[in-house]
Every structure is written in C-alpha cells, then in structure tokens.
Amino acid sequence: MGPLISNGIISQNTNFFIAFLIGIAFGFILEASGFSSSRKLAGVFYGYDTVVLKVFFTAALTGMLGLLFLSLFNWIDLDLVYINPTYLYSTIVGGMIMGAGFIMGGYCPGTSFCAASIGKIDGMFFIGGMFLGIFIFAEGYPLWEGFYKAKFMGIPTLSQVLGLKDGIVVLGMIIVAMGMFWVGEWAETKFPREEY
Amino acid sequence: MKKSKNPTSKTRYINPYLGGVLLGLVLIAANFISGRGLGASGAAKSTIVAAVETVAPQHAENTTYFKEYTDSHPKGAMKSWLVFQTMGVIVGAFLSGVVFNRLKLKVEHSPKITSRRRIIFAVMGGILFGFGSQLGRGCTSGSALSGMTVLSLGGFISMAAIFGTAFALAYFLRKNWI
Numbered sequence: 103m104g105p106l107i108s109n110g111i112i113s114q115n116t117n118f119f120i121a122f123l124i125g126i127a128f129g130f131i132l133e134a135s136g137f138s139s140s141r142k143l144a145g146v147f148y149g150y151d152t153v154v155l156k157v158f159f160t161a162a163l164t165g166m167l168g169l170l171f172l173s174l175f176n177w178i179d180l181d182l183v184y185i186n187p188t189y190l191y192s193t194i195v196g197g198m199i200m201g202a203g204f205i206m207g208g209y210c211p212g213t214s215f216c217a218a219s220i221g222k223i224d225g226m227f228f229i230g231g232m233f234l235g236i237f238i239f240a241e242g243y244p245l246w247e248g249f250y251k252a253k254f255m256g257i258p259t260l261s262q263v264l265g266l267k268d269g270i271v272v273l274g275m276i277i278v279a280m281g282m283f284w285v286g287e288w289a290e291t292k293f294p295r296e297e298y
Numbered sequence: 299m300k301k302s303k304n305p306t307s308k309t310r311y312i313n314p315y316l317g318g319v320l321l322g323l324v325l326i327a328a329n330f331i332s333g334r335g336l337g338a339s340g341a342a343k344s345t346i347v348a349a350v351e352t353v354a355p356q357h358a359e360n361t362t363y364f365k366e367y368t369d370s371h372p373k374g375a376m377k378s379w380l381v382f383q384t385m386g387v388i389v390g391a392f393l394s395g396v397v398f399n400r401l402k403l404k405v406e407h408s409p410k411i412t413s414r415r416r417i418i419f420a421v422m423g424g425i426l427f428g429f430g431s432q433l434g435r436g437c438t439s440g441s442a443l444s445g446m447t448v449l450s451l452g453g454f455i456s457m458a459a460i461f462g463t464a465f466a467l468a469y470f471l472r473k474n475w476i
Binding site: 104105106107108112117118119120121122123124125126127128129130131132133134135136138139140141142144145147148150153156157158159160161162163164165166167168169172177178180182183184185186187188189190192193194195196197198199200201202203204205206207208209210211212213214215216217218219220221222223224225227228229230231232233234235236237238239240241243244246247249250255257258259260261262263268271272283297298 | 311312314315317318319320321322323324325326327328329330331332333334335336337338339342343345346347350361362363364377379380382383384385386387388389390391392393394395397398400401402403404405406407408416417419420421422423424425426427428429430431432433434435436437438439440441442443444445446447448449450451452453454455456457458459460461462463464465466467468471472474475476
C-alpha cells in the first residue's frame with residue numbers, strides 16, 4: 103500500500119499539497135516543543151535543557167517503530183522509501199561543520215525557520231548565513247567535488263552493516279535512548295535554570 | 299513540573315516526550331504517504347538555485363552544482379517536496395506562536411552577551427550550517443533525524459558528527475549561552 107506516491111495512489115500535485123500539510127505539523131510541533139528558542143536548543147550541550155535530546159530521540163524511536171510495524175503488516179514497502187546514501191567522508195566532515203554551526207548559531211536549518219517565523223531576529227540572520235553558506239558551497243564546488251563524492255558506500259542501513267535484524271537494532275536504540283533520557287533528566291536537575 | 303521551572307512563566311511548551319511522539323508520527327506519515335522523511339536545508343538550496351537562475355541564468359548554467367540540481371528538477375527548482383514542506387513549517391511554527399502567545403520581534407540572547415554578538419554568531423553559524431548541510435547531503439532534519447528513522451547508516455553518522463562536534467566545542471562557546 104505505502105508509500106502512496108510510489109505506488110501511484112496519489113498524484114504528484116497531491117503529494118506537494120500533503121508536503122505542505124506535513125510541514126505545518128512539523129513546524130507546529132517544533133515550535134510548541136520550544137525549538138524556536140536558541141537558548142533552549144543550545145541547552146542540551148550544557149545540560150541545563152535537554153529538550154533537543156528528548157524530542158529528537160523520541161521522534162526517531164517513534165518513527166523507527168512505526169515504520170517497522172507498518173512493514174511487518176505489509177502496509178508499507180520499505181524498499182520504496184528513500185534512504186539517504188552514505189558517502190563516509192563528506193557525511194562525517196559535513197556533520198562536523200554543521201555541529202560547529204549549531205553551537206555557534208544556536209539553530210539548525212529547520213529550527214531557524216521556526217524561530218524566524220515567530221519573530222526571532224537572530225533566526226532570520228541565521229537563515230541569511232545559511233543561504234550564504236549554501237551559495238559558497240555551490241560556487242566553490244569544483245574545489246571539493248572530489249571529497250564530496252569520495253568513499254561512497256551505497257545506501258546501507260545500520261542493521262545491514264551490523265548484520266542484525268531491523269527489530270534488534272531498534273530495540274538497541276530504545277535501550278540507548280532510555281539511558282540518554284535518564285542522563286538528560288539528571289542533568290536538568292543538576293543544572294537548573296529558569297524557563298526561557 | 300520541576301521546581302526549578304517557573305509555572306507562571308509566559309512561555310509554555312508542550313511536554314518534550316509528547317512532542318517527540320507527535321514528531322515521530324509526522325515522520326511515519328511522510329514516509330507512508332510520500333516515501334521520504336522531513337527536511338529543511340533542501341528547501342534553502344532550492345531557493346538559492348532558483349535565485350541564481352533568475353538573477354544570473356548564464357552563471358547557473360555554467361556552475362556544476364546548480365546544473366546538477368536543475369537537471370534533476372526539470373519542472374523548476376522550487377517545484378520540490380521540501381519547498382512545500384518548508385512553507386508548511388513556517389506556517390505551522392507561526393500558528394504555534396499564535397496559540398502559545400510567543401509572537402514577538404526580538405533578538406534572543408543570554409543576558410551576558412550583546413545582541414550584536416548574538417547576531418554575528420548566528421550569521422557565522424548559519425554559514426557553517428549551510429555549507430555543512432550541502433557537504434553532508436542534508437541537515438539535522440533530513441540527514442540525521444529522517445535518516446535514523448529509516449535506519450540509514452548515514453543518518454547515524456550525521457547525528458553523531460553534528461552532536462559530537464557541538465558537544466566538543468560547547469566549552470569554548472559557553473560565554474554565549476551560560
């Protein structure tokens with residue numbers, strides 16, 4: 103049955119409209135969870151507010167479990183779902199550059215849109231910087247194209263790499279996440295502060 | 299409610315675990331309906347491509363990175379799933395701002411730093427995030443969160459690299475936040 107678009111159940115234009123609706127839910131949940139505040143987001147790196155950790159991993163676990171169950175019921179064909187390819191070097195270095203951007207700017211792209219949307223001027227400047235960063239990447243592309251495409255590993259899943267069943271990997275993630283939630287709750291009592 | 303949090307505070311946020319479950323349901327819906335996860339930096343890229351195409355079409359044609367993108371989006375750079383999704387994000391966040399009474403034009407920063415310093419760091423962070431999201435083929439939403447949801451190896455590596463680096467650098471930037 104799913105994904106509906108791949109199986110021709112909905113048209114491309116319907117898909118775009120649904121993208122808009124999904125975006126509304128995405129933006130609403132991010133803002134309502136406090137992701138429009140850079141001080142809340144950065145809190146995870148100092149332990150005073152671990153909302154990022156909690157929302158991020160609860161969402162990932164819910165998503166993993168949901169897709170796992172849908173595929174067990176044969177309601178979705180996971181082979182038709184987009185899995186991002188792994189280019190080892192550019193994924194690691196790109197992630198590190200993003201990490202530096204995160205702790206300096208206090209946002210990631212999605213949260214900066216939320217912040218700007220409710221009037222955070224720092225969020226608007228972050229977006230401006232992001233546009234500039236993308237432009238720089240595009241203009242200098244010949245310089246790093248080789249690195250960008252190096253060490254292509256195909257589109258492996260963690261379960262394939264570890265040689266485990268998807269369910270076992272998800273179970274492992276649940277256990278790891280529970281541990282992190284516990285640490286997060288502990289950190290928030292150790293480094294208390296007022297709500298922003 | 300923890301004692302450290304001020305219950306009379308004007309800012310009200312939903313329980314983070316509830317937020318996470320709801321966001322997870324949105325991820326499931328996106329995968330079930332559209333066969334893909336969520337994203338954000340992709341829409342910014344589409345915007346840049348469309349802008350360059352409009353302002354300097356010749357240049358867009360001669361720049362490999364733009365050319366590769368326009369070739370894969372024959373109907374136009376802005377006719378992309380993530381562009382529509384991101385327009386939704388902006389509307390959704392605004393609606394939440396209305397519901398929870400958080401609409402306000404301001405520069406949010408720690409009382410220990412100036413607005414000017416906050417803005418400078420926001421721009422620098424934005425530049426790095428924009429650049430890194432292209433090199434890493436997606437940001438926290440598209441690569442890390444959505445990637446992890448479909449158990450993509452790249453998603454887990456992205457997540458570890460983004461959060462690991464931010465943790466490693468947190469000490470040096472503590473003045474900005476605490």
